[in-house]
Amino acid sequence: MTGTILGAPDISRALTRIAHEILERNGGADNLVLLGIPTRGLPLAHRLAARIAEVEPSFDADARCGSLDITMYRDDLAKHPTRNLGTTTLPSAGIDNAVVVLVDDVFHTGRTIRAALDAVKDEGRPRGVQLAVLVDRGHRELPIRADFVGKNIPTARTERVSVLLTETDGEDAVILSDGKPSGGVTA
């Protein structure tokens, strides 16, 4: 099945549900830090933080949201042309003893998250690390799982999942395709 898997309302509902699940799992928003993995994990982290702040007014969405660039921790750097680095910005309070929720758009082989765990380790020592993703497309190559999933999409390895977000692409959609994607990131 190819085509648009999730539209804007589906994405919005999934994020609202994940925000509630994060609060439920952690018994509130104390010590919670959301780190988005660039490019598209970042707007997703901000959206989740905004939703959490709606439920828990004491949660300062901007102060508890950050960006974690994993480029320099990738295990496939030497297999691709040199990648440009993204930005890493952490909450000013740091991540020591916080519960860090990593946020990414597509969960695939697990290698991005492996790199993210290494990057987190160099930034501090959080009390726990959890993973929230918009789409889980399967085909894990490492023993890593997600804590919060927007939608499980069964895919063939050859298929492509493109996540489009208003902040980066002008619209919200998740598209499954056979060949080259029309835009957005693939994973």
Next chain:
Amino acid sequence: MKHLLSTSDLSREDAIRILDTAEQMAATQEREIRKLPTLRGKTVVNLFFEDSTRTRISFEAAAKRLSADVINFSAKGSSVSKGESLKDTALTLQAMGADAVVIRHWASGAAERLAESGWMHGAVLNAGDGTHQHPTQALLDAYTMRKHLIGAEAGPGAHFKTATGNDLAGLTIGLVGDVLHSRVARSNVALLTTLGAKVVLVSPPTLVPVGIETWPVDVVHGLDVALERYDLDAIMMLRVQRERMSGGGNAFFPSPAEYTRLFGLDGDRMRRLPEHAIIMHPGPMNRGLEITAEAADSPRSVIVEQVSNGVAVRMASLYLLLAGEEGGE
């Protein structure tokens, strides 16, 4: 980009990419754990045929922070002093599996010779060749200028909202001193011009290279004239190389005192610079000759910061040359 030999090879986009990457590298250097795993398994050789402290240490720190293995090779006490040629040295490095060679050589063009010879297959980074080029010095200078003079952090003198992604358009930079023998000046003129800045060379007539009229710069002979005529956003004092100072038939100016009087930066001249202007020096400084302690140690001096920015810029250069697939781009 396979090698980093000269700033005149860099396009505006290349240069901005290096500066942006250096910005991210600098951010990692403020953490508790400053080491990154990025170049694990790569070998960087520091090949130094000429004395250098800060450039060699800076490259060594940059490579180590990225987890590369570093081999230091200085000509003194090596087979070079027994007469080994550059070619045989290069073949040795190739056999040792060097992924990158950082070369400092007294002869102009040595880095290019090494890169184009086919003697070895790693990346070559020019760390200063004769009176020709010193690209990472110019890049760290440009990085320092961009950080202080462009972008939100820069304060009232800022031209743009953020430094990232921007060039140096609109800035006027003064380079003061011995341009003739200075590879730092040559590298800076090419890079700053590419990045859109205006360069003013302030130098005694005897220390201006032949053919200067083809350079994209203004030339004045006297620091007072420069301060009167231009609103300098940054002033870079070049080191007076002592062996060229005075005495004998090969003197380029009559006396150190006269040089200081016409070209030295002291407190009075510093106060005539615009409010936001920064003071730079590539080091090592001759205090009391080209710059007084008052200027060198003032809050407007970024001379010490240039050193730490040097590590970030060299990390960026090593990353961009070594991290991706071979023959990539």
